[in-house]
Amino acid sequence: MESRLFTISKSGVNKFYSWDAHVPVGNHPHNYYHVNQKGMHNIFGTSNHANLGGAQLVQAKQLRYLKIGGRVFLVVGVIVDTIQLGTATAESIENNSAKPIVAQSIRTTGSWTAAWVGAKGGFLVGAALGIESGPGLVLTAIGGGIVGGLGGYLGADWIADFIYED
């Protein structure tokens, strides 16, 4: 499911609707950006393997770039956090104090947790605003993740500074 841009489904129900981005795997000559769905034709009006076009095609491409960008940022985030935790560990050993590593752990955990909560919150806010489906909800979730991550890091940094200022 790696190539799926988003999927709408409900636990315990065998129906789903998604946008996908890959070359055909079977006998169906569809476009790179296409719909995968089962049981939701009467809701979305599109069949399995239907090509995406017009505004949907633009949105699908944007989602793919965001997805790739998200992965890059994830890797960068993990590398930066690893370096920061390593530096804090060295500082703790040097000062013979747990404070640097504890403070950095709070910063790291706080920012990742808040990013996750922010993404969930962004999703709920998007739904509350009436963005019922598709890429709109993905974008509000990404926005929530960015706001949550930033807010979480600043909040956790403020708390961590009481333990050990960086």
Next chain:
Amino acid sequence: MDLRTWPIARSIKGTLCHLGIPQRLGDGKPYTQEHYQSFPSLEEIAGENWYSEILALLLGKNRWVAWWTTKRVLKNSGLQAFSPSKLPDRLELANINSLLWARSFFMGGLLILADLSDSDIRSKILEWSGCDTEYDAEFLFTAPDTFEWEFEPILNWCRDKKVAQDTEDVVPAKADRIIALFDGDIYCALAKVDAEPVLDSLAILAETWGLKLITGPETYGWLPNLK
């Protein structure tokens, strides 16, 4: 272009007949980029239950089915509520009394042996088989009640995507029918003598949907090479 024709592909391999049952209507020629999208899907024509109606027809009156699927499907389908027994390497179908057996494997994949005479299990299998097969094929194997079923060769066959073309390794010695579900389409490998009654039943089903059965391209008779 007559859009009310449903092309069922047929190809013969030794003693077996392969049937390729597409999810869209067609004109009997290979689909092309230009006109594939113009053919309506069976979901549009026959409603969302089209898939399970075809599966019910292909499973026939067999009591037992072995279903190669994923753990995610087992969980979502609610079949876990039947507390499946652990599937052994070999089972004599005539001597078993448990309704559901399952065995999962490292690297994904799960083989479920299910008693279709239980209406709840049957409906869940018909509902959940082939739910999302664009990435991983699912397989259903059927056998008569008198069968002594060896699962190890079936498992090896399911796990090795390169041998998915070798249907004669399975039918009729290890199962009497393979139903393969991939990328939204349905395929069936069965003995040549069993193919005509199945095609007749498919033609009757097609009529109820206002469709006419025609012959599809021979190359669509069985799964494309899986990667």
